[in-house]
Amino acid sequence: MTGRNVTEVSKRIENATNGLRMRRLRQADWSRRLVRENHLRPEDLIWPIFVKDGNEAEPVASMPGVSRQSIAGCVDAAKHAADLGIPVIALFPYTDPALRDETGSQALNPDNLVCRTARAIKKAVPEIGIMCDAALDPYTSHGHDGVMDGERILNDESVELLMQQSVIQAEAGADIIGPSDMMDGRVACIRSALDDAGLRDTLIMAYSAKYASAFYGPFRDAVGSNAMLKGDKRTYQMDFGNVDEAIREAEQDVAEGADMIMVKPGLAYLDVLSRITQTLNVPTFAYQTSGEYAMIMAASQNGWIDGDKAIVEVLTAYKRAGASGILSYFAPKIAAELKAV
Numbered sequence: 159m160t161g162r163n164v165t166e167v168s169k170r171i172e173n174a175t176n177g178l179r180m181r182r183l184r185q186a187d188w189s190r191r192l193v194r195e196n197h198l199r200p201e202d203l204i205w206p207i208f209v210k211d212g213n214e215a216e217p218v219a220s221m222p223g224v225s226r227q228s229i230a231g232c233v234d235a236a237k238h239a240a241d242l243g244i245p246v247i248a249l250f251p252y253t254d255p256a257l258r259d260e261t262g263s264q265a266l267n268p269d270n271l272v273c274r275t276a277r278a279i280k281k282a283v284p285e286i287g288i289m290c291d292a293a294l295d296p297y298t299s300h301g302h303d304g305v306m307d308g309e310r311i312l313n314d315e316s317v318e319l320l321m322q323q324s325v326i327q328a329e330a331g332a333d334i335i336g337p338s339d340m341m342d343g344r345v346a347c348i349r350s351a352l353d354d355a356g357l358r359d360t361l362i363m364a365y366s367a368k369y370a371s372a373f374y375g376p377f378r379d380a381v382g383s384n385a386m387l388k389g390d391k392r393t394y395q396m397d398f399g400n401v402d403e404a405i406r407e408a409e410q411d412v413a414e415g416a417d418m419i420m421v422k423p424g425l426a427y428l429d430v431l432s433r434i435t436q437t438l439n440v441p442t443f444a445y446q447t448s449g450e451y452a453m454i455m456a457a458s459q460n461g462w463i464d465g466d467k468a469i470v471e472v473l474t475a476y477k478r479a480g481a482s483g484i485l486s487y488f489a490p491k492i493a494a495e496l497k498a499v
């Protein structure tokens with residue numbers, strides 16, 4: 159080190175920066191905390207939970223740390239979530255292949271697994287919000303979100319079923335219906351079906367920009383629709399090359415009566431989330447999908463990344479991109495950490 163050179167360099171830096179040294183704010187933990195722009199809070203998280211029949215929990219192989227749980231296990235999870243300050247849990251049923259059929263008729267059974275679970279949670283943990291998807295994929299023998307005619311997914315016929323499914327789930331205790339099917343016009347139809355049934359307070363969080371994605375694989379294992387799925391979902395879910403289209407989808411869902419909208423997946427679509435939140439003034443959520451969860455867990459378990467740090471970094475990135483909240487399988491872990499601080 160030669161003082162003379164450093165002095166020379168310092169002069170140049172002072173000249174170039176006008177004395178504004180950005181590192182000053184990063185010099186200590188207190189100063190970094192003082193100016194941090196985006197924070198994660200337990201209130202930002204929605205926890206997706208898998209439910210199965212029977213009494214035993216069953217690990218999901220492609221999602222280390224995640225299990226399908228019994229109804230009683232889901233009630234315990236809901237209590238745990240409420241204690242942690244997580245405002246909403248989202249329920250996803252694993253349906254026995256024997257109960258699946260071409261039209262997903264279990265979706266319209268008021269005593270199906272997800273309805274029984276919603277009722278049990280509502281009774282035991284009335285303070286937590288419950289979200290249930292409107293879509294047929296957990297119930298169809300072909301694994302698609304709607305009904306089919308040959309190779310085609312029928313839009314309006316599917317919407318008619320989704321309207322009934324939504325009412326049945328709301329009557330069982332779902333506070334939020336999440337249409338995840340990407341059929342055209344379903345938000346307006348579900349809204350009017352809920353209203354007609356006297357369910358005016360039931361919220362709709364529309365999966366507005368849901369992309370046909372490779373990041374859903376482990377979820378389909380968890381709900382048992384992977385082996386079933388015939389073909390892919392590109393005739394109804396969005397093309398990953400598009401972003402203007404996502405704005406149109408979101409605007410349309412808001413016009414149809416969606417209270418909240420969603421982008422899914424999250425990490426590979428943070429630009430979409432950012433565009434939507436800068437364009438529309440509507441609570442906008444993002445879904446950190448099962449594939450995103452699995453990637454972090456796999457790399458972490460191999461010692462290739464520091465999983466704990468990566469999770470917080472990624473979830474904060476969702477906030478930075480404008481998310482009102484995030485559906486994340488990491489929700490209880492992160493909420494517990496935030497509570498402990």
Ligand SMILES: NCC(=O)CCC(=O)O
Nearest residue numbers: 338373374377447448449
């Ligand atoms: N409608 C809910 C999902 O499809 C979730 C997908 C995922 O977590 O990969």
Ligand SMILES: [Mg+2]
Nearest residue numbers: 341342343407
């Ligand atoms: Mg749409």
